[in-house]
Amino acid sequence: MTARSFEIDARAGHARAGVLRLPHGTVPTPAFVPLASTATVKSLAAAEVEALGYEMVLGNTFHLFLQPGHELIARMGGLHEYMGWRRPIVTDSGGFQVFSMGHGSVAEEIKRRRGDRETRVLSIDEDGVRFRSYVDGAERFMGPETSMEIQAALGSDIALAFDECTPFHSGRDYTARSTERTHRWLDRCIAWRREHAPAGQLLYGIVQGGVFEDLRRASAERVAAAGVDGIAVGGSLGREKAEMHEVVRWSVGGLPEEPPRHLLGIGDVDDLLAGVAAGIDTFDCAIPTRLGRHGTALVADPGARWRLDLTKRAWSESREPIAPDCPCDACREHTRGYLHYLARIGELTAARLLTLHNLTFVAALMRGIRAAVVDGRFDEYARGMLAGASPY
């Protein structure tokens, strides 16, 4: 399936420019995939995400399983139809969410919204994970087969195999045992699909192994050999940028060229550039949309980690746009001062305008990256961006 679904058009070092052919459309790569965790890119209608130039979004298996439920979404015609998004969708496996509860770090935003109804892990074993739902307190279960079944019902273009996402503080022994189990779970995902494969849906296996070079290299080899359509790099990638970039290189370095590669949960400008340089084709991350909802705009300022915190008093009377060369509605129509005020008082309009801006920034960056790989000048482009060049 791999050869048919992914073609590499150009290379620059390890970086590749390609095209992913999926049931709902083609995705030029390298590409960033915005999160539509709860069947929406928060604050944007599906048509607006299309208009920004994105070809694929990521739906969240865990959240959609609990609410509104994958059976309901299947009855409504599948996730594409349900959310009014006609282009490709990748669904994560639910592993990250289900395990981050157990490891004591439920995503902040869920916690805040749900009040007392926290999700708690009840048990983890070879079968999967038993936990209490944050929606209604009911006991629920997710294992490799459940995850595949949910993703089949959602009808995504790309499903991810169920994995354990080991946390930062895991030692080598726990990480090794957990990675082995993730590999056994991959085999079960592949077996489930043999019986129930939804037409055209690709399956990506997930490379784990924490911050340990030998575990990462072994995991990459094991996943590639299992017979998957693509390979995702997951788990803890290290505490610091340099370590993270190295972990990505270990995870990707030994992989065959053909299968497309996805890097999970990474989206800072320097990390996207490092990922592409290591040979990653697609990325998903909460950063651009989450920062936007919390008053921070992405800007060409490496010294500030490409972040402009508009909630700071310094911007209250600024009549500048976020970026004069940005074509988004926030920059064409509004000042930093106005956005500062809206963000400070928590107005929905701020969340929306900054989400639009941040996704416009990342879309421009990814277009620039792809063009640079195609033109054989990716290194130069990356150096420029790391020195503060504008992506527009």
Added chain:
Amino acid sequence: MTARSFEIDARAGHARAGVLRLPHGTVPTPAFVPLASTATVKSLAAAEVEALGYEMVLGNTFHLFLQPGHELIARMGGLHEYMGWRRPIVTDSGGFQVFSMGHGSVAEEIKRRRGDRETRVLSIDEDGVRFRSYVDGAERFMGPETSMEIQAALGSDIALAFDECTPFHSGRDYTARSTERTHRWLDRCIAWRREHAPAGQLLYGIVQGGVFEDLRRASAERVAAAGVDGIAVGGSLGREKAEMHEVVRWSVGGLPEEPPRHLLGIGDVDDLLAGVAAGIDTFDCAIPTRLGRHGTALVADPGARWRLDLTKRAWSESREPIAPDCPCDACREHTRGYLHYLARIGELTAARLLTLHNLTFVAALMRGIRAAVVDGRFDEYARGMLAGASPY
């Protein structure tokens, strides 16, 4: 000033179709004016409000006074420039907000957002109102001159005179005394403007008088005689629809034809129709936008008060749009089932799509009303709408 700023094109009974000529553009009437209380129509960028066909929005003197402050907005070029809205703006006087605190009914949404920092009235006298700010707990003051000064700094096209908004439970004596004070405050607003009049800004006086026919008629006469550019009808309009419509008729019945008339805080479909029938030209109201943020769509269903509560379980698997003939993004692209889900989980996308839908509904209604008045068939149009006709 009146004769130059408002022209009546057509009449049907007491109903009028006209054009308001204001410094920032013309407003065909009857017109609905969406709330941009905090310098934004919540969840929409200014350009989107324009695209919906609205010619004017209402800014909130009280909220903008407290945050970010009218001096700051003036330094930023005035409210139009600050919020990126190029068309006319009417600003309320702050009277409603400042008094609703004192009378124990601070707008629910402020309360919810601000937590402990409640706004409290400290004293009310002939000069004005002393109160504690919900933003920072500081003691602040607002009287007729303050209100005019703030509205001058904001640079709105239409300023409203500072008034006391008497609550439902006020007796005849309190209402009579309060209405007299509102009239004296109007004189002070007019006097302030004589010295400091911002070029082109119209001043509307406000008719009060509670639910008492003689007080309403006397107030209307007094305000009309004071020499204002337009007349707004404010205050408690009664507990029931029939009473409210009667209070509006008392307030407007004796007014001269020429000045434009605004009805404050009213926006249900039947009330808009009754208001137009009584001779009202413009309306503002939180209903369409607030309902949208809370999961309710406006629909052609008089039996349900034109409300469709999408948060109800009944809609969870509906594949219908809200209204098949509605041209808004929510209706063209999405199902009731999807909007139900988004509204239930409190997604920003639901607030936004339903705000777009509700403002599309009201814009269509007001266009229909105006066309009907011009064509001399307003009664027929109103009967049709009250019987459940679609406004699209």
